[in-house]
Amino acid sequence: MKNVLLLLAIIHYGYSSKILGIFPAPSRSHYILGSALMKGLAEKGHDVTVISAYGEKQPPKTKGAYRDIVVTELQNSIQEMFKEQKMGMQDRQNLNPFFSVVFAGHMLPKIMEKVLSNEQVQQLIHSEEKFDAVIVEQFLNDGQKALATHFGAPLIVLSTIGGNFWVNTLVGNPAPPAYVPAMNLGYTVPMTFRERLVNTLLTALYEVYYHVHVYPSENARIKKYIPNGPDISDVLYNVSIVLMNSHPSTNQPVPYVPNMIDIAGFHIKAPKKLPQDLQEFLDSAKDGVIYFSMGSNLKSADFLPEQRDAVLKTFSKLKEKVLWKWEDDVLPGQPKNVKLSKWLPQQDILAHPNVKLFITHGGFLSTSETIYHGVPVLAIPIVGDQKLNAKTAVDNGFGLALSYDELTEEKFAQSVHEILTNSKYRTNAKKRSELFHDRLVGPMDTAIYWIEYAIRHKGAPHLRVAAVDLPWYQYHLLDVMGFLVLVSLSFVVVSYYVVKVVCKKLYSKPKTNKVKKH
Known part of the structure; x- marks a missing residue:
């Protein structure tokens, strides 16, 4: 032994x-x-x-x-x-x-x-x-x-x-600003001329600011x-x-x-058994559940009263249940179909078959988890890569995005209704999930x-x-381009003077001796 x-x-x-x-x-x-x-x-x-x-x-x-x-x-x-x-x-x-x-x-x-x-x-x-x-x-x-x-x-x-x-x-990875947008711009391809211009300037700012400061x-x-x-x-x-x-x-x-x-x-694990209160809440939702979380850094409790009221009024009119990550002890005007918690096991909730919609800030962890489980999203992006992730969801047809500034009752309710009633969002979310899972290892x-x-x-x-x-000027071929420009300019200058001399000889009038007349 x-x-x-x-x-x-x-x-x-x-x-x-x-x-x-x-x-x-x-x-x-x-x-x-x-x-x-x-x-x-x-x-x-x-x-x-x-x-x-x-x-x-x-x-x-x-x-x-x-x-x-x-x-x-x-x-x-x-x-x-x-x-x-x-x-x-x-x-x-x-x-x-x-x-x-x-x-x-x-x-x-x-x-x-x-x-x-x-x-x-x-x-x-x-x-x-x-x-x-x-x-x-x-x-x-x-x-x-x-x-x-x-x-x-x-x-x-x-x-x-x-x-x-x-x-x-x-690591010297090529990222041409013509089609690789900076993550905090929220652009997706193809970019317009204006977007490519902004992206190029922002990429240059990154390069200069990081090396200088x-x-x-x-x-x-x-x-x-x-x-x-x-x-x-x-x-x-x-x-x-x-x-x-x-x-x-x-x-x-x-x-x-x-x-x-x-x-x-x-980081995604196989779903675990939910706490009993959550399991019963989700299992009993015959019309489905909306899961709402703004992630770990942003807080739903920090919504301004106008945005919060727009969300509450919309939820109060739904037949679906709502599970909301809310960081305060109370939510004024909380509808009966809304359950609150300061912390929720997000991965395990998204795995539940009754979850029909995930309202999210659009962080990449939340985005990858919702794709993993094939749940459509309504994104309310705020900072960093969230706008890009939200735009990706829209472009790939498995979600909608709503700016925080535009979070009115009318627009919020319209977006929620569109995703819940239009089957294309869930279909596209499932297709995206298949791509996510289809890996050799x-x-x-x-x-x-x-x-x-x-x-x-x-x-x-x-x-x-x-x-x-490579030094930065060699990587961007600035020395080569400078050499080619110098050669080209030299050729133009030399050609100019050669042509000038030739033309002068060809077109100059020969001098003649004048004969005096008596």
Whole structure:
């Protein structure tokens, strides 16, 4: 028996790796993705350490060890940031996309500094520990990527919103602004001339602002908090694998270099049994259920009275039941068919066959979960990628979108009625769900395979494209274009003078001697 246990231990440690995960975004939805990935690795037998804003109340029961380092200073920091700037839901919705680039690049890195300055994180940095891989969520926290260099491990990036400027530049991925819109613009293809113009200008702003302001400030944080910290230019473009929370069923198909891997839906689990009160509520809804949630960062309770009343009046006239994630203790004017809760098991609810409509803010987790379960949506997008996700739902025919500014009783009721009575939305949602599920390998298994692949192949440098080693002017062929322009101008100038000389010789009148007449 002892020999068997010894053999099992050898097998475990022979295939077990030590993996550090850094998921600093002070947002529950971001944490859900990071923790799901690390739990999957721990269940596979790897020993994981997770740096985040939240942590697990109870350590998960997994084959490998699971250790939390919780940076409590991060909790609620995004909400505090918006309160500090006196930005309500309507202000956030109408935030100019050009200003939002500067706003996020100025505010969020300050929040992320709390990670590197945290006492427990500093103890880890100054310890003798080594890791086989470091996974960092990409969210305006580029300085934290230096921990991969510090611990001598391959760097793996998790993008919670698919391809975007933040990750494309790290791995030399082409993203022509002619047909790859910036995620915070809410554009889908084909874009109009005006949209392509705005998209090009915003892409240029990203490039300039990050190299002029964001990267230098992140470099200063590396030098301040990490002993013998590397230069950020040696960190940014040293990414082994990018795990993309995207898929052709949920995102526009765009180019990917070999080390960018789609894993959308990796956090989704098989539905669990619901609490008894919810199970009875859903089971007894013979006319169906509408599920309403604005996610983890936005709150339905923050709706202005006009918008809230528009929703309540519409719900009060429906025969369907409504399950509403409402964050306050009471809802004035609550209709009888509406059930409230401050927290709801969203995935398990969407799996119930009686759910006919999901009213959502359009965050990518909610979007991927509703596609997974084939439930049509009515999106009320506010910030970030939500407008793009909402537009994608409209373009693919499995939902409608309604601006927060347009949330009147008439328009809200019309949208709800349209989705509930027109079968095309549910049909398209089911078709989209089929595409989402039709994969050779499940998304979690795909993610784990590529993480282990990067570990096995010492960072997998053979997947690295040459673009990341080129200076920006060479990547954009500015030196080649400059040379061609110079040659062309030289040819024109030389041709001009040659023609001028030839013409002068051909058309000049020969001098004649005048003869005097007597």
